[in-house]
Amino acid sequence: MEIPVVRNVLEANDRIAARLRADFTRRGILVLNIISSPGSGKTSLLERTLNDLAGEFRMAVIEGDLQTDNDARRVAASGAQAVQINTEGGCHLNSSMISEALQAINLEKLDILFIENVGNLVCPTEFDCGEDAKIALLSVTEGDDKPQKYPYLFHKAKAMLLNKTDLLPYVDFDVEKARAHARAVNADLAVMEVSCRTHTGLDAWYDWLRAAVKAKKEASHD
Amino acid sequence: MHELSLMASVMDIAREELSRHGASRLLLLRIRYGVLDQVQPEAMRMAFEAMTAGTPHEGATLELVEEPLGLRCSLCGHVFHPEDRNALYAPCPACGDTVPFSITEGEGIFLDHLEAE
Incomplete structure (x- = not known):
């Protein structure tokens, strides 16, 4: 027998993500899903952000990691709530893992929830975790053709941060090429150049966060 | 390797459709995906074989269709x-x-x- 069917393969994940998103919106919590290759500086970016904006926002982090809890410990040192999800080799986080992790987070009086996804540019892009925005983090020690090789992430992200710009004099990374290839699949993509090590360019990122928090709070009052 | 997760979701949906229609054995299953999704067909086939081995669905045909941009x-x-x-x-x-x-x-x-x- 033929069974006529057109069903989204990710429907179960998307259903839970929609439920999470509704809850985050009701509470006015901005949720950002940070996606990058391993070693691009996701944890460094979070350390900087959590420390620099500690007096301004109440923030929490869900850390996705293949094995260790090193990143969660680094992030928790800032005083922010941090929960570790150990994927035991799994290449991405999904909405039910987030739902589970939220049991360990106090969502009352929270302004921003960061999800640090597993280091991988392909798989995490497919799985909605209830976030407001995916943030693509790229570093200049990777190839400048990453946006061309992995266009879907840059298509779905709302912002791209280019990290480790202090190393630009020492590497063959063409910033304009990376920017043009990312914008070719996403004309509205915000692009920010930062160095977490030298603390450069982070003000643009913080202003982006401030605007996003404000927009989310306003949406929750609608 | 998100193909394992994707195939697990496919099999959940397929089993649900089969039981809704009173069928017990899968003969053919077709998955359509966009070129941007970067799905690897070999990884999908491997996951499908692993998940159907030793079940009534073993030997079913898997069709994979990539949609262009x-x-x-x-x-x-x-x-x-x-x-x-x-x-x-x-x-x-x-x-x-x-x-x-x-x-x-x-x-x-x-x-x-x-x-x-």
């Missing part, structure tokens, strides 16, 4: 379906402009046909 020029409105993904970074073949295209097709993963007994 659909692009629309933001300036002249020309819609086309390039075979090469690099068309994303090339000028519009109709008007020659270089503003970004909007992507109209080539994303999403769907189970779109089942045969069972």
Whole structure:
């Protein structure tokens, strides 16, 4: 027998993500899903952000990691709530893992929830975790053709941060090429150049966060 | 390797459809995915074989269909379906402009046909 069917393969994940998103919106919590290759500086970016904006926002982090809890410990040192999800080799986080992790987070009086996804540019892009925005983090020690090789992430992200710009004099990374290839699949993509090590360019990122928090709070009052 | 998770979801949906239609054995299953989803067909087949081995569905046919990109020029409105993904970074073949295209097709993963007994 033929069974006529057109069903989204990710429907179960998307259903839970929609439920999470509704809850985050009701509470006015901005949720950002940070996606990058391993070693691009996701944890460094979070350390900087959590420390620099500690007096301004109440923030929490869900850390996705293949094995260790090193990143969660680094992030928790800032005083922010941090929960570790150990994927035991799994290449991405999904909405039910987030739902589970939220049991360990106090969502009352929270302004921003960061999800640090597993280091991988392909798989995490497919799985909605209830976030407001995916943030693509790229570093200049990777190839400048990453946006061309992995266009879907840059298509779905709302912002791209280019990290480790202090190393630009020492590497063959063409910033304009990376920017043009990312914008070719996403004309509205915000692009920010930062160095977490030298603390450069982070003000643009913080202003982006401030605007996003404000927009989310306003949406929750609608 | 998100193909394992994807195939697990496919099998959940397939089993649900089978039981809804009173069928018990899967004969054919077709999955359609966009070129942007970067699904690896070999990894999908391997996951499918692993998940059906030793079940009534063992030996069922898996059809994988990759959908090409659909692009629309933001300036002249020309819609086309390039075979090469690099068309994303090339000028519009109709008007020659270089503003970004909007992507109209080539994303999403769907189970779109089942045969069972």
